[in-house]
Amino acid sequence: MGGDHHGHSHAPRNERKIALAAALTGSFMIAELVGGIVSGSLALIADAGHMLTDFASLMLAWFAFRISRRPADWKRTYGFDRFSVLAAFVNGLSLFAIAAWISYEAIERLRAPGEILGGLMLWVAVGGLVVNILAFAILTRGGSDNLNIRAAMLHVAGDLLGSVAAIIASLVIIFTGWTPIDPLLSLLVVLIILRSAWAVVKESGHILLEGAPRGFDRREVADLLMQVEGVCRVDHIHAWSVTQERPVVTMEITATAGSDMTRIKSDARALLLERFHIDHATIEMHEDRS
Structure with missing residues (x-):
């Protein structure tokens, strides 16, 4: 049964990468949410919402790595490996819900724009960018084909773009005072979220439906x-x-x-x-x- 260990060789390293990235993301997500509420910026709140799914996906992935190390038993002859695929699937679906909520909020904001504190928004967004770059660097180190690591990387990459969007929005607000840029760029974050969500749901769904492995005809x-x-x-x-x-x-x-x-x-x-x-x-x- 030599074949069974082949997927597990990177598990401890992957687990550490995921735990580190989760700690970073989770701690900053709270700061970003508070910053978004105080400054009145939807782009920041959208990014914090995206960070929440990041954090959830990283925690799910971490939990999946932990649980998949449990050996197979008479009831689960393949062990708990599939749990990580299920986790990626649930995680992808949760992104759709968040995207819908941000879209709704953005449309409301465009109808009735509120005041936004550009300066505070800028500092929080820059902080978010730094945290995302760090998390992305941690996850990409050593490369990985693992679906959960890839899902996490997609999340963080989307988040990175979300932080860039928030920085652009804050600069526009500081220099021109044009606040609709904030909900407009939060809608851009939604598109990024949806793209990565669809990729993860499609691939994990294919595995859960017992689809043929990639490249197998x-x-x-x-x-x-x-x-x-x-x-x-x-x-x-x-x-x-x-x-x-x-x-x-x-x-x-x-x-x-x-x-x-x-x-x-x-x-x-x-x-x-x-x-x-x-x-x-x-x-x-x-x-x-x-």
């Missing part, structure tokens, strides 16, 4: 396996992912009479690993009796 797999010496038929190919890093495949291979089944099986496994990076394959062998 059943027809191509069958064609390639037919080229292995002694294979006369390949049937019932099913592929899915436990998590993004753990693709699994099952299939039936019918071999020509008298051929070496053990060799065919190991050739097929080698091919799946080399071409599709699948190291967990269950292959049922039959001999052609016709």
